[in-house]
Amino acid sequence: MIQMTLIQIDNYGPWTVTPKPRNESDIQILQAELFADVQRQFAAKKGLVFFTRFDNMLAITNGINREDHFRIQRSIRNRFPITISMGVGTGETPYKAQKLATKALQKKGGAQSAERKETLAIDSLVDEKDSYIQIAHIDINGITETLTDNEPAFDTNFIVNKAQHYLMTKLIKKGALLFFIGGDNFMSPCNGLSPQELIDIIEKIKEEIGISHKAGIGRSNNAEDAAYLSDLGLETIREGNNNKIVHILEDETSKKII
Ligand SMILES: Nc1nc2c(ncn2[C@@H]2O[C@H](COP(=O)(O)OP(=O)(O)OP(=O)(O)O)[C@@H](O)[C@H]2O)c(=O)[nH]1
Ligand SMILES: [Mg+2]
Structure with a gap:
């Protein structure tokens, strides 16, 4: 079972234009700093946050409990001009987990509701004994030679985006998510996806x-x-000159559960 947390800035739309529109550069700085901050706090507990759309972020949070979430919300409130609400859900697939996390938060009020502030809506938490995460780190082959060093930067970015869209479209049908993490890299929480399905x-x-x-x-x-x-799996594939498409590595904790 995977546990996912939706992190949502409270009433952010109105804030960005009150009392009048704030400089876009300042909004970008706030979003980047908030992402870095929540990443640091979740990472301290072995979680991983994906920036997604910045005003909404999704995180894998197995092993992170109610109190941990609450402490992160409080720390953000104390240091940022905004507050964050969170929803937490679990599932056999990441898609289901984020769906339940989202529903739990939606029930407590809208993203632009002035009443909903620093809400923590927990649908469910994963038990330690059921905790299992499968992640695929997906990377484009040879982007430096073919694109980065030859094509205009914007064109390369467009192609990376296109690859992301194709990957997302196919993975979501299998209950897997996909996030852009920088460069030519994507991370896919993909419990329930078989290696052969990913190869296909x-x-x-x-x-x-x-x-x-x-x-x-x-x-x-x-x-x-x-x-x-x-x-490490990606590095192994690179060592073999990208001849393999997929390489799997698992630790002792994951061998007990599927
Ligand atoms: N977020 C993130 N970015 C990375 C990582 N590794 C590389 N990058 C970025 O992705 C770019 C491309 O790197 P590579 O994928 O190693 O280069 P490549 O030319 O595609 O080579 P191969 O993937 O080995 O075929 C780098 O310049 C970095 O900006 C990683 O683990 N995480
Ligand atoms: Mg690459």
């Missing part, structure tokens, strides 16, 4: 748009270790 998706995208990917898959009972193992 990557091969299909190669056929459809001519972009080839590789993926390290990591499995653990916490996000930090699952992500780290997925990084």
Whole structure:
């Protein structure tokens, strides 16, 4: 089971234009600093946050309890001009977990409600004994030679975006999520997805748009270790000159549970 947390800035839309529109550069700074801050706090507990759309972020939070979430909300309130609400959900797939997390928060009020402030809506938390996370770190093959060093930066960015869209479209059908994490890298929390299904998706995208990917898959009972193992998996593929599409690594904690 995977546990996911939705982190949402309270009543942010109105705040960005009250008393009059704030400078976009200042809004960008706030969002980047908030992301860095919540990442640091969740990471201290082996969680992993994806910036998603910045005003809404999604995190893998297995092992992080009610009190931990509350402390993060309080710390943000004490240091930022905004507050954050959170919803927490669990599921056999990441899609289900984030859906329940979102529903729990939506029930407590809208994103632009002036009444909903620093709400913590927990649908469910994963028991330590059921905690299991599978993450695929997906990366484009040879982007530096083919694109970064040859094409205009914007065109390369557009292609990375296109790859992301194709990956998301196929992965969501399997209950897996996909987040852009920088460069030519994507991370997919993908409990329930078989390695063969991922290989099939990557091969299909190669056929459809001519972009080839590789993926390290990591499995653990916490996000930090699952992500780290997925990084190591990618390195193993690189050592073999990208001949393999997928490489799986799992630790002792994940072998007990599927
Ligand atoms: N967020 C993140 N970004 C990375 C990571 N590794 C590389 N990058 C970024 O992605 C860019 C491309 O790196 P690579 O994927 O290693 O380069 P490549 O040319 O595609 O080479 P191969 O993937 O080995 O085929 C780098 O310049 C970094 O900006 C990572 O683990 N995480
Ligand atoms: Mg690459």
